[in-house]
Amino acid sequence: MxxxxxxxxxxxxxxxxxxxxxxxxxxxxxxxxxxxxxxxxxxxxxxxxxxxxxxxxxxxxxxxxxxxxxxxxxxxxxxxxxxxxxxxxxxxxxxxxxxxxxxxxxxxxxxxxxxxxxxxxxxxxxxxxxxxxxxxxxxxxxxxxxxxxxxxxxxxxxGTEPEIPLQPAQPTAAGYTLARQLGLGARTIVIDPGHGGRDPGCIGKAGLREKDVVLDLSLRLKKLIEAKTDLAVVLTRESDIFVELTDRPTIAQQKAADLFVSIHLNANPSRKKTGVQTFFLNVNPDQAVMEVAARENATSTKTLNAMGEIYKKLVLNDKIIESRELAGRVQASLVKALGRSFTGIKNLGVKGGPFWVLIGTTMPSILVEATYLSNAADESRLKTDAYRQAVAQGVFEGIMDYIHSLGKG
Ligand SMILES: [Zn+2]
Missing domain, CATH: 2.60.40.3500 (Immunoglobulin-like)
Incomplete structure (x- = not known):
């Protein structure tokens, strides 16, 4: 030896x-x-x-x-x-x-x-x-x-189930964190770039892959939050790796995150379909929502039979109202931010849906479908810095709007 x-x-x-x-x-x-x-x-x-x-x-x-x-x-x-x-x-x-x-x-x-x-x-x-x-x-x-x-x-x-470390807010050089100054709970935000590694997510006609775009959007969002606030940001992945759907909320739990934001791009067989949509965890009979959920849940190893678990977890999750509130603020800000520089931005609203990636968190959690990658015009916009930055800016403003609304409550 x-x-x-x-x-x-x-x-x-x-x-x-x-x-x-x-x-x-x-x-x-x-x-x-x-x-x-x-x-x-x-x-x-x-x-x-x-x-x-x-x-x-x-x-x-x-x-x-x-x-x-x-x-x-x-x-x-x-x-x-x-x-x-x-x-x-x-x-x-x-x-x-x-x-x-x-x-x-x-x-x-x-x-x-x-x-x-x-x-x-x-x-x-x-x-x-x-x-x-x-x-x-x-x-x-x-x-x-x-x-x-x-x-x-x-x-x-x-045997590898990790303990959840406590992450108390530390005073920064400039004093207490913004969240603390506002008397709020929000200190850590976990951003989840969808897909990655062997799971490309949806792919546009011109070849743009959802996993690459959402990683870039998430990194831009992280940069914005870190530049403009003293909130801590953790990404569930910072590179092109495969992370299990169920491990993503686990990361949020481990980091004792206050907010969980999963970033995705939508796809539809109808290539004309366009718009921005934000989801929170809920059961919804709307067929259109089930289609989005089925696509985003596709890499889960869980069977459809296990969907019954959602109902049980839903009963335990007391953050549905907060999640819907966060979704509403992010949705509105995103539509607004995109509308400043781009025409034809369609607001598809906020909906509840059964998304695996949102199950198991105990903090307000949302999934943003920022744009339709299946739409050719959207895809070419998604290639530009300006559009990507506008998406990040919109989500950022929505998160901040939500945090400030807590202070007023
Ligand atoms: Zn996706």
Whole structure:
């Protein structure tokens, strides 16, 4: 076993696809582990080639791996996995510096025969194998990674339910937060760019993909909020990665968010259809709403039978009225902001609908369908900076309008 820090030096040719101006850092979304009879495997799913360093530290005993030019997706923030092996006490992952993610495995070196940190491709991932003293004596060669390793076993997933960290508002240099000054609860806003990774969302006739546009819209919205307020903003994804629908509200819960805003683009078989629409979680018999919900729910692994769960959650969610209020303010502001510079902006209003991504949050939560990507004129507008900025501005103004309305109440 190598006692010194190991550096994975990747060849110059391999290193070419590393960070560029458009790719400030890969987002790490997956951390999984499995305790086998004679070893434990930990896998960090990275997706894109990254350099990393690995080594071990004493007092307390631990094995670490630092992944460079990487960012931890919020779903993994504060992850501390308990492991069912006496030679490993926990697996932790954290953003060590703005550009480095560190994995730490707390171990007992007296019980470990050897360990190995290496990488695999397609998709790129870093693997840590740890062999305990009793088990390692039996076999020589390293077993191949199981073919189904890309899918986390259900048992692992159940054990990874993170605790919800409390995030009290901190006074800023300028004094208390805007929200505090207004005597309000809003401190953190989670923005959810729809789709991503293997899920492109809807695709326009000219090839524009919903996942790319909504990410850009969300980043613009984040920038606006951060520039003009002292509210904290968290994105459920900051790059082109796949995030499960049900993990998105989990991020909002983990961050103790005060508002949750999911950003999407609409599509309709009728390419003439245009307009802006905002949804909150509710059950609505309107067939048109069911069509939008069915499309946005498409990547959910849940079956239609599980829709019954919505009814139960709805009873528990006391934020429907607030969500409708937030939806109304954002809808009005968005239509207004777009109307300042563009003609033919149609207000399709606010509707309740059964959206998986809005289930499980305990804060006012909405889903914005900013424009129809299936409409050719809308698609060409969506290619422009001016239109995208107007969407971000409209949503921003709606959020601020809602927050200020709370102060008046
Ligand atoms: Zn969508």
């Amino acid at each position: 190598s006692r010194s820090v190991r550096l994975a030096l990747l060849g110059a040719a391999l290193a070419l696809p590393l960070a560029s101006a458009q790719d400030p850092g890969v987002e790490i979304y997956g951390l999984r582990h499995h305790v086998h009879a004679n070893f434990t495997r930990i896998v960090i799913d990275i997706g894109r080639l990254r350099e990393y360093t690995a080594g071990e530290l004493r007092g307390p005993d631990r094995i670490f791996a630092d992944i460079l030019e990487a960012k931890l997706n919020p779903i993994l923030h504060g992850q501390d996995l308990r492991v069912a092996a006496d030679y490993i006490s926990s697996i932790r992952i954290a953003q060590k510096t703005p550009g480095t993610v560190r994995l730490v495995v707390d171990v007992d070196f007296r019980r470990i025969e050897s360990h190995r940190v290496y990488h695999l491709f397609d998709p790129f991932r870093i693997v840590v194998d740890i062999y305990p003293k009793s088990g390692a004596a039996a076999g020589g060669g390293l077993p191949p990674e199981p073919r189904d390793a890309a899918k986390p076993p259900a048992a692992e997933k159940a």
